[in-house]
Each structure stands twice: as structure tokens, then as C-alpha cells.
Amino acid sequence: MVIAPVLSALHVLGLGVGLGSVFMRGRFLREVRAGPDPRAPQLDRLARLILVDDLQTALVAVIPFAAAAMARGLWLY
Numbered sequence: 001m002v003i004a005p006v007l008s009a010l011h012v013l014g015l016g017v018g019l020g021s022v023f024m025r026g027r028f029l030r031e032v033r034a035g036p037d038p039r040a041p042q043l044d045r046l047a048r049l050i051l052v053d054d055l056q057t058a059l060v061a062v063i064p065f066a067a068a069a070m071a072r073g074l075w076l077y
Contacts, residue, residue: 069075
């Protein structure tokens with residue numbers, strides 16, 4: 001009786017995809033009705049965004065090494 005759990009999982013997946021697509025269509029239509037954004041892109045924030053992006057990249061690179069250090073108990077030596 002493996003069919004029941006598989007059908008249940010497919011049902012939940014179908015509901016999620018269906019409701020998500022309806023939600024995204026509504027957001028798209030709201031954006032289309034609003035028209036183009038009159039504001040120009042704010043390029044004065046670009047330097048700060050690049051800095052934040054670089055910091056996040058550095059953190060992503062450091063996290064596996066910190067996890068390995070914690071797993072090995074390097075603070076105990």
C-alpha cells in the first residue's frame with residue numbers, strides 16, 4: 001500500500017504549486033496595472049550593497065570551516 005502516501009504527497013505538491021501560481025499571477029497583474037515605476041534606480045546605494053554582498057560571501061566561505069572546527073572540537077586543545 002505505497003500508493004496512498006505517494007498520492008497524498010502529490011496532492012500536497014499540486015496544491016502548493018497551484019496556490020503559488022495563483023498568488024504569483026495576482027502579484028504580476030497588480031504590478032502590470034500599476035504601470036511602470038516612475039522612480040529611477042538608486043545607484044547611490046550600490047557601493048553599500050556590494051560591501052554587504054562581499055561580507056555575506058566571506059561568511060559563506062567561513063561557515064564550513066567553523067562547522068568542521070566545532071565538529072572536531074578544536075577549542076578543546
